[in-house]
Amino acid sequence: MAVTRTPRSSWIEAGLRALADGGPEAVRIEQLAQSLGVTKGGFYWHFEDRRALLDELLGAWEHAMVDEAIERVERRGGDARAKLRRLFELAASREIRSLLRVDLAVRDWSRRDQRVAARLRRVDDRRMEYLRPLFREFCADEDEVEVRCMLVLCVFVGSPFIAVTHGSRSRRQVLERALERLL
Amino acid sequence: MAVTRTPRSSWIEAGLRALADGGPEAVRIEQLAQSLGVTKGGFYWHFEDRRALLDELLGAWEHAMVDEAIERVERRGGDARAKLRRLFELAASREIRSLLRVDLAVRDWSRRDQRVAARLRRVDDRRMEYLRPLFREFCADEDEVEVRCMLVLCVFVGSPFIAVTHGSRSRRQVLERALERLL
DNA sequence: GCGTATCTATACGGTAGAGTACGGACACGC
DNA sequence: GCGTGTCCGTACTCTACCGTATAGATACGC
Numbered sequence: 001m002a003v004t005r006t007p008r009s010s011w012i013e014a015g016l017r018a019l020a021d022g023g024p025e026a027v028r029i030e031q032l033a034q035s036l037g038v039t040k041g042g043f044y045w046h047f048e049d050r051r052a053l054l055d056e057l058l059g060a061w062e063h064a065m066v067d068e069a070i071e072r073v074e075r076r077g078g079d080a081r082a083k084l085r086r087l088f089e090l091a092a093s094r095e096i097r098s099l100l101r102v103d104l105a106v107r108d109w110s111r112r113d114q115r116v117a118a119r120l121r122r123v124d125d126r127r128m129e130y131l132r133p134l135f136r137e138f139c140a141d142e143d144e145v146e147v148r149c150m151l152v153l154c155v156f157v158g159s160p161f162i163a164v165t166h167g168s169r170s171r172r173q174v175l176e177r178a179l180e181r182l183l
Numbered sequence: 184m185a186v187t188r189t190p191r192s193s194w195i196e197a198g199l200r201a202l203a204d205g206g207p208e209a210v211r212i213e214q215l216a217q218s219l220g221v222t223k224g225g226f227y228w229h230f231e232d233r234r235a236l237l238d239e240l241l242g243a244w245e246h247a248m249v250d251e252a253i254e255r256v257e258r259r260g261g262d263a264r265a266k267l268r269r270l271f272e273l274a275a276s277r278e279i280r281s282l283l284r285v286d287l288a289v290r291d292w293s294r295r296d297q298r299v300a301a302r303l304r305r306v307d308d309r310r311m312e313y314l315r316p317l318f319r320e321f322c323a324d325e326d327e328v329e330v331r332c333m334l335v336l337c338v339f340v341g342s343p344f345i346a347v348t349h350g351s352r353s354r355r356q357v358l359e360r361a362l363e364r365l366l
Numbered sequence: 367g368c369g370t371a372t373c374t375a376t377a378c379g380g381t382a383g384a385g386t387a388c389g390g391a392c393a394c395g396c
Numbered sequence: 397g398c399g400t401g402t403c404c405g406t407a408c409t410c411t412a413c414c415g416t417a418t419a420g421a422t423a424c425g426c
Contacts, residue, residue: 005373005422022295025208030413040414041374049415101294107344108291111284112205121346128347146349147361150342151334154361158341159333161290163304164311166329178330178337188392188403213383216404223384224404233384 006038008046015057020101024054024109058119061102066126069096080137081183084152088179091156092172104160127153138183148182155179189221191229198240203284207237207292241302244285249309252279263320264366267335271362274339275355287343310336321366331365338362 014032029050033040047053073086090096110117131149139145155178159171166174197215212233216223230236256269273279293300314332322328338361342354349357 007373023206023208023291025206026295028413029415038373039375041376042372044415045373104291104294108206108287110346111287112209117346121348124345124347143352143360146352146357147364150345150347150349150357151338151361153345153347154337154341155334156341157344158337158339161340161344162307162333162336163293163300164307164333164336165304166333169326169329174329174333177326178334181330190403211383212385221403222405224406225402227385228403 006036006042010036011043011046011053012056012060015053016060016102017098019057019061019105020098023105027054027057029053057102058106058116061099061106062119062123064099065103066123070130080134084134084179084183088176100160103157107157124153151182152179189219189225193219194226194229194236195239195243198236199243199285200281202240202244202288203281206288210237210240212236240285241289241299244282244289245302245306247282248286249306253313263317267317267366268362271359283343286340290340307336334365335362 011032014035015027017035018027018032027050029040029043033043043053047056069087069090072090073083076086078086091100106116106120110120128149131152132145135145135148136142139148155175159175194215197218198210200218201210201215210233212223212226216226226236230239252270252273255273256266259269261269274283289299289303293303311332314335315328318328318331319325322331338358342358
């Protein structure tokens with residue numbers, strides 16, 4: 001049981017960084033090795049092949065972006081509106097940002113890989129299943145609940161992809177107002 | 184002045200198809216050649232290099248998705264609400280779909296290429312500049328105009344990236360209701 | 367301090383694709 | 397029917413990776 005010099009987790013962290021920055025095509029084993037200051041020799045000790053790493057990256061992303069995120073919002077309790085506002089805060093937070101960029105990369109990736117698409121469907125469905133009861137707390141009409149959940153998700157997914165300038169307003173201000181409009 | 188067997192435009196069409204399907208990484212000259220039934224010999228007659236093609240693809244996308252789209256909505260006149268509904272129809276139409284997939288690919292691409300990001304900013308700004316006056320026609324508060332424009336754009340960009348299922352409702356139904364909510 | 371598990375470096379073979387060079391094919395204009 | 401401009405095919409070099417093989421380094425457990 002010697003100490004692991006470059007453990008599995010290091011490769012996954014480096015992989016997530018590459019995935020966030022350049023999409024799955026940018027997850028190059030030799031480049032990850034270089035960024036970790038080693039050669040690829042050790043990579044094949046931990047992983048079967050490149051695909052195995054990509055699978056694990058998806059797993060890590062799903063866990064952090066669904067399980068952990070929901071857990072963090074739920075932990076502090078409060079009513080539905082409070083939770084939704086906290087979710088908004090979380091999405092804008094510095095530390096979640098890099099994972100959010102993984103999220104965007106995965107969405108694009110899913111357009112050309114069936115297995116990734118299936119995974120994304122599961123993730124998005126889980127998010128919706130979390131959102132719906134929250135909106136039901138203050139919104140009676142079920143169609144309206146669905147629309148608001150969808151709008152929240154669209155803002156979450158769409159806004160980082162959008163490059164507009166809002167004149168004197170900041171992006172944050174515009175999105176905050178958009179959220180309040182949905183509550 | 185002989186006839187052009189595989190003219191510039193063929194390479195651009197094939198390039199847009201590849202870009203829509205697999206992002207910029209999938210725009211491989213040898214593969215485009217194969218899909219056109221020729222070898223890459225002729226490609227370098229028309230284009231300096233691969234990058235030159237990618238630049239032209241961006242130009243073609245911008246023209247089709249901004250100039251032509253706005254022109255088609257404006258042509259038939261009507262009030263702001265009618266135009267917005269027509270825009271929604273257009274975005275959902277069969278023929279615009281493939282260009283919309285180019286749009287998504289460009290958004291992901293822009294995250295890792297400054298020049299593409301600058302271009303996307305221009306495109307999104309032009310779209311917002313088109314939307315704002317439409318919402319002003321029936322919405323007095325300027326902050327509210329900005330929010331609604333942004334929500335429209337978020338739905339336009341975000342929803343194709345989202346993989347949720349809506350139970351008994353169709354995606355189209357949910358989005359239609361979302362639009363009506365913004366008008 | 368020795369053994370073993372855990373990496374790591376190095377070297378190699380293979381594939382995909384970019385870009386270049388250049389000879390030729392093809393078809394229209396005259 | 398011949399010349400010219402417009403491609404097209406082929407053959408090359410280069411680079412960037414993937415994945416494999418294997419010997420060697422490292423550090424902890426005892």
